[in-house]
Amino acid sequence: MINVSVLGYGTVGSGVVEILKENADLITKRAGEEIRVKSVLDLRDFPGDPVQDMIVHDFEEIKNDPDVQIVVETMGGVHPAYEFVKASLESGKSVSTSNKALVAAYGPELLEIAQEHNVNFLFEASVGGGIPIIRPLKISLAPDEILEISGILNGTTNYILTEMTNNGSAFDTVLKDAQDKGYAEKDPTADVEGYDACRKIAILTSLAYGKQLDFEDIYTEGITKITDRDICYAKKIGAKVKIFGSSKKVGDKVSAMVAPKLITSEHPLYSVDGVFNAILVKGNMVGDVMFYGQGAGKLATASAVVSDVIDEAKHVNVNMRTLWDHEKLALMPMDEVKSKFFVRVKGTKDEVQEQAAKLFGKITAVDAGFDDEFGFVTEEITEAVYEQAAKEMEIINKIRFDA
Amino acid sequence: MINVSVLGYGTVGSGVVEILKENADLITKRAGEEIRVKSVLDLRDFPGDPVQDMIVHDFEEIKNDPDVQIVVETMGGVHPAYEFVKASLESGKSVSTSNKALVAAYGPELLEIAQEHNVNFLFEASVGGGIPIIRPLKISLAPDEILEISGILNGTTNYILTEMTNNGSAFDTVLKDAQDKGYAEKDPTADVEGYDACRKIAILTSLAYGKQLDFEDIYTEGITKITDRDICYAKKIGAKVKIFGSSKKVGDKVSAMVAPKLITSEHPLYSVDGVFNAILVKGNMVGDVMFYGQGAGKLATASAVVSDVIDEAKHVNVNMRTLWDHEKLALMPMDEVKSKFFVRVKGTKDEVQEQAAKLFGKITAVDAGFDDEFGFVTEEITEAVYEQAAKEMEIINKIRFDA
Numbered sequence A, B: 001m002i003n004v005s006v007l008g009y010g011t012v013g014s015g016v017v018e019i020l021k022e023n024a025d026l027i028t029k030r031a032g033e034e035i036r037v038k039s040v041l042d043l044r045d046f047p048g049d050p051v052q053d054m055i056v057h058d059f060e061e062i063k064n065d066p067d068v069q070i071v072v073e074t075m076g077g078v079h080p081a082y083e084f085v086k087a088s089l090e091s092g093k094s095v096s097t098s099n100k101a102l103v104a105a106y107g108p109e110l111l112e113i114a115q116e117h118n119v120n121f122l123f124e125a126s127v128g129g130g131i132p133i134i135r136p137l138k139i140s141l142a143p144d145e146i147l148e149i150s151g152i153l154n155g156t157t158n159y160i161l162t163e164m165t166n167n168g169s170a171f172d173t174v175l176k177d178a179q180d181k182g183y184a185e186k187d188p189t190a191d192v193e194g195y196d197a198c199r200k201i202a203i204l205t206s207l208a209y210g211k212q213l214d215f216e217d218i219y220t221e222g223i224t225k226i227t228d229r230d231i232c233y234a235k236k237i238g239a240k241v242k243i244f245g246s247s248k249k250v251g252d253k254v255s256a257m258v259a260p261k262l263i264t265s266e267h268p269l270y271s272v273d274g275v276f277n278a279i280l281v282k283g284n285m286v287g288d289v290m291f292y293g294q295g296a297g298k299l300a301t302a303s304a305v306v307s308d309v310i311d312e313a314k315h316v317n318v319n320m321r322t323l324w325d326h327e328k329l330a331l332m333p334m335d336e337v338k339s340k341f342f343v344r345v346k347g348t349k350d351e352v353q354e355q356a357a358k359l360f361g362k363i364t365a366v367d368a369g370f371d372d373e374f375g376f377v378t379e380e381i382t383e384a385v386y387e388q389a390a391k392e393m394e395i396i397n398k399i400r401f402d403a
Helices: A011-022 A024-031 A059-063 A081-090 A100-116 A134-140 A155-167 A171-180 A195-209 A228-236 A298-313 A349-360 A383-390 B011-022 B024-031 B059-063 B081-090 B100-116 B134-140 B155-167 B171-180 B195-209 B228-236 B298-314 B349-360 B383-390
Strands: A002-007 A035-041 A068-073 A094-097 A146-152 A239-250 A253-264 A276-283 A287-294 A338-346 A363-366 A373-378 A395-401 B002-007 B035-041 B068-073 B094-097 B146-152 B239-250 B253-264 B276-283 B287-294 B338-346 B363-366 B373-378 B395-401
Touching (some): A002 A059, A011 A024, A011 A298, A035 A068, A068 A081, A081 A094, A094 A100, A134 A195, A146 A195, A155 A171, A228 A239, A298 B134, A338 A383, B011 B298, B035 B059, B094 B100, B094 B298, B155 B228, B155 B276, B228 B395, B338 B349, B349 B363, B349 B383
Parallel strands (some): B002 B068
Antiparallel strands (some): A276 A287, A287 B287, B146 B239, B146 B276, B363 B373
């Protein structure tokens, strides 16, 4: 029998308890042993809830419980999650977490502690919710040098952009609707500004190269500037606007960013709509592989957490090596990163086309029927070239064009 | 240092040797140990090839080599692959294979032998080529009861159907072209009759439920009867024809089949075209997850084989339990399986519509502009009802409609 303690009885934590109960028989079979929840840490009490008698208010109780072999951390936030996870690992307990903020900030340190204590620190649920991506990236793609990762990593923003595309609605209207439906938080900043996706691409990229990519170093642009006019232009060129967390090997460096991008129907992630997430990984041997599913939600995310718990139950006192050093990954300066850009500038086509071509190089005009502005797509240019040229014109908006 | 022996220096086998050489540095890092090919079994010699000095003609030499810890089986076919794999496992060597015929026929026995000898028998490459699907199904989806698996599991037939759809060409023309391009074998039977997909869905379904589903018991229908007229009808209803290997939990039984199906753009696999493969798995907790990539090809398939080799190198003398018993999976009789059917019958609409409705129940006519026949879609009916009704009319073709 394996005893589990769950830290935080919120959405994901209660999902973990539910899955371990509902699917108990098959989980016992697959793990080779019964896995049961022994205690649940929460500041609140839950009278009438199945866990009411398991609630513990003091983490020390769990840390000092020799029966607890696996700790599930679903509290969210960096502190005190970090202190609790660290103490759990140091007490010889394996940890499974859904906490992307924790993993992005302290991944290498916690993995090192787990290795020292011959236990495991797993975090499948920290990226892509229920989509198996961390384990496939670590194990299934281990033979491959990773050339590129492109992910639709945030369901809230993908939902908003999908609705804007399908209904021509404005950003604010769709955000309000998403909040009403519970798809977006009251304070949507982390989602719409790309901070959530940024931590996720930091984790994936660090794992792909075995070195630390600090999320603070990743250029991050949200979707708040995307308007219905951008969507009109996108449709004109047969494209959709999606926000990507992406990274790419360029020589001996890696470029990384979070930004809205235009993609056409040729792109494997073109049809990933609504709250769904998907991650495309390009390996130097396997080519393109893609993983798709529910990027959030109680049971989908909890399923990923429980997959880690089962794996840990099968690896008691055996550390499964995860390569993710403290050493910093060599990041390509954003200035040098190359993209095509879709650009909208003030002024009529006649007034500004010539100047745009002089500044941005070869451009292709896009006519979406607006008389007071001029839209065009550049060839592949560096961010530095874009920035320099943009200074000379009245830019309304720009979106990178992944084609 | 881990020594590997490769049985069969064909397409996949030579890909394995290439990957272990080309990506040696990162594989050493990820495996925690150097992995090198020590010997290659083949009847032929390969003068001038990097493996020329490793070639061995007698399997006994490999079996009796105490230095060889991992055997890669990429010979294909059931015999002597079965005898060689069995002997390897009994000699305490782990085995990684790409051989779907072997795994479908002898999976439970070979897994049992591996467990007895504390080694591993892995077969990621046997389904979906380079797509990580076996390991995610076994480990990432371990918390879930699997409700449904739907896979585009054969690149050759998906390529043929895609070309028929895009260019309106006839089956024979596209097959010939696919053979010329090397996408189809000279003898295309195993692909176009669905036998290849049948073994793959047998493996996936057996793993999903931990019991043996014999591929011989799976209803299997190929794509040789699909004509350009079927494609016209498909387009009329906004659908594509794809051949699926699929299985589904219905009560305490599982239904399984290989058959062409019509799917609309709502289906997550609608845009999986050309030689690509994709597998959709529905779990009772995680919901829909989808895996996509190159279902065949030298390096993609070899990458999957090498991922197993690395996993085995990390699990020396530790059997990773795989649940797949000899016990037979309770298969739902095909008669009871329910589908919607798209049906084409001889005669004009006026002549046969009434009779069709009498026989098949509520139907929806589809007009693709052919005067000498009548096309319609039924509601969901059992195979038995379909068969009974079909006897009474002159059926030109039928395709199940997954909508």
